[in-house]
Amino acid sequence: MKHAPGTPGTVCPYSGVRADDAEFLHPDDRKAAIKMVEHAALEDIQDAISDMFAGVARGSKSLSYKPAPRRNRPRPRFGRRDLMRLLVCDCCGRDYGVFAIALFCPDCGALNLALHFAREAELVGQQVDMAEALGKDRQELAYRLLGNAHEDVLTAFEATLKVAYAYCIENRPPGAAPGKPVGNDFQNVDKSRKRFEEFSFDPFAELDAQELAVLSLNIQKRHLIGHNLGVVDARFVQHAKEAKLGETVELVAADIRSFAMLCRKVVRRIDDMLAGLPLPPSVVQNGEETMASPTETIGDLSPEGTAVGKWICMTSTDGLPGHVGENSLVEAFPNLSIDQLAEAAADLAEDGFVTLTHLISERLPRVHVSEELFLTFDPPYMGSNPVADARQLIPLILPKDSVEVPALHAESGLPLRRFNPAIGLILSKVGEGRVSGAWAQGYPTPYFLLVDSDRVAIKRLARQLEG
Ligand SMILES: [Zn+2]
Numbered sequence: 001m002k003h004a005p006g007t008p009g010t011v012c013p014y015s016g017v018r019a020d021d022a023e024f025l026h027p028d029d030r031k032a033a034i035k036m037v038e039h040a041a042l043e044d045i046q047d048a049i050s051d052m053f054a055g056v057a058r059g060s061k062s063l064s065y066k067p068a069p070r071r072n073r074p075r076p077r078f079g080r081r082d083l084m085r086l087l088v089c090d091c092c093g094r095d096y097g098v099f100a101i102a103l104f105c106p107d108c109g110a111l112n113l114a115l116h117f118a119r120e121a122e123l124v125g126q127q128v129d130m131a132e133a134l135g136k137d138r139q140e141l142a143y144r145l146l147g148n149a150h151e152d153v154l155t156a157f158e159a160t161l162k163v164a165y166a167y168c169i170e171n172r173p174p175g176a177a178p179g180k181p182v183g184n185d186f187q188n189v190d191k192s193r194k195r196f197e198e199f200s201f202d203p204f205a206e207l208d209a210q211e212l213a214v215l216s217l218n219i220q221k222r223h224l225i226g227h228n229l230g231v232v233d234a235r236f237v238q239h240a241k242e243a244k245l246g247e248t249v250e251l252v253a254a255d256i257r258s259f260a261m262l263c264r265k266v267v268r269r270i271d272d273m274l275a276g277l278p279l280p281p282s283v284v285q286n287g288e289e290t291m292a293s294p295t296e297t298i299g300d301l302s303p304e305g306t307a308v309g310k311w312i313c314m315t316s317t318d319g320l321p322g323h324v325g326e327n328s329l330v331e332a333f334p335n336l337s338i339d340q341l342a343e344a345a346a347d348l349a350e351d352g353f354v355t356l357t358h359l360i361s362e363r364l365p366r367v368h369v370s371e372e373l374f375l376t377f378d379p380p381y382m383g384s385n386p387v388a389d390a391r392q393l394i395p396l397i398l399p400k401d402s403v404e405v406p407a408l409h410a411e412s413g414l415p416l417r418r419f420n421p422a423i424g425l426i427l428s429k430v431g432e433g434r435v436s437g438a439w440a441q442g443y444p445t446p447y448f449l450l451v452d453s454d455r456v457a458i459k460r461l462a463r464q465l466e467g
Contacts, residue, residue, distance in 0.1 A: 305347030
């Protein structure tokens with residue numbers, strides 16, 4: 001915060017300039033304020049006149065006075081339809097409205113850029129949920145909605161980088177050379193990096209090589225979807241090995257969510273830089289493009305174990321336990337040796353995030369993901385919370401004697417990637433004989449039955465989850 005909230009004066013949310021409150025008063029707001037006072041005054045006058053005559057005919061036989069029922073005119077209400085974005089500053093709690101995107105809280109002057117981008121990501125998440133809720137017969141529309149949501153991530157990301165860059169340019173010491181027009185530079189990682197180099201700042205410094213690759217791939221996808229109806233062209237094939245020339249590019253909800261999460265990470269760093277906060281260390285060392293060793297950790301896990309767990313979490317499209325492809329695992333971590341990967345897998349197994357099957361012929365064991373991994377890794381990396389989702393599912397489940405899992409999924413309205421970890425948590429409380437062992441596409445089981453002991457266990461789980 002730059003100013004104590006509630007003190008006189010307003011910070012311009014776009015430029016950061018501080019001036020008297022009156023400077024920021026819109027003519028329509030002034031008119032609205034006058035109308036409110038006018039209404040209140042009229043109400044008071046009406047009350048006063050009504051009181052004057054009360055009891056005027058008391059004791060008279062020929063006169064009677066009965067006031068007509070009071071008709072209160074409704075209080076005028078005003079709202080600004082042009083300021084669609086309503087936010088609550090995460091530093092001082094002040095609520096305010098702005099046109100599209102802004103940098104500062106008008107009250108305390110705190111940097112709110114990351115808050116704005118978080119709202120964009122939330123809106124994108126809602127679009128994805130809508131697409132996922134569409135039935136199989138509306139696949140084309142679902143693809144179109146996902147495409148739009150995907151495009152919106154890049155649009156918001158580009159706009160955010162532009163706004164931040166323009167602010168940096170604007171606040172350079174006097175006499176600096178005028179900035180060159182930005183063009184499409186902020187649709188490209190390398191060009192964006194070059195732009196911010198002027199201010200000795202790398203917005204992408206917290207992304208590791210893999211995250212950068214995912215980000216760049218998604219930017220390329222956006223070009224395909226925006227300019228080529230999603231049909232893979234020759235240039236895209238060079239970026240993505242699995243893409244086939246002339247086919248529609250694959251786009252799943254999980255891609256869009258991880259794209260948005262990566263962009264949020266970049267925007268958070270920009271927010272910190274503009275606010276003058278100390279920045280988290282860069283994962284790229286000495287300007288070399290080679291990926292440094294992972295540094296992030298979760299719980300007791302090693303940095304390598306955390307990196308592998310994070311990768312499994314972010315690449316899972318259905319949130320189901322299951323086997324991890326060894327080849328894609330090896331490809332995803334070019335900087336880790338097979339021995340290091342095997343150790344990272346053992347590290348994850350130690351905490352029950354995966355189970356391992358050792359094969360005599362292979363150094364790397366077969367890795368089987370367990371539900372526990374999503375419970376722990378989803379909140380930081382997917383922005384979703386399986387515990388909260390499970391709490392939503394429990395009231396839908398308890399009244400039933402037998403639960404059709406796909407129907408429950410439809411009823412819950414949750415995206416599949418979020419539904420499965422949540423239902424997995426609940427299934428762990430249902431007696432084994434009552435969970436169908438049959439295979440179901442996309443779900444851990446097609447159906448399960450509930451008896452009293454299961455209900456007791458699920459209710460106990462609900463109470464634990466509340467805590
Ligand atoms: Zn504030």
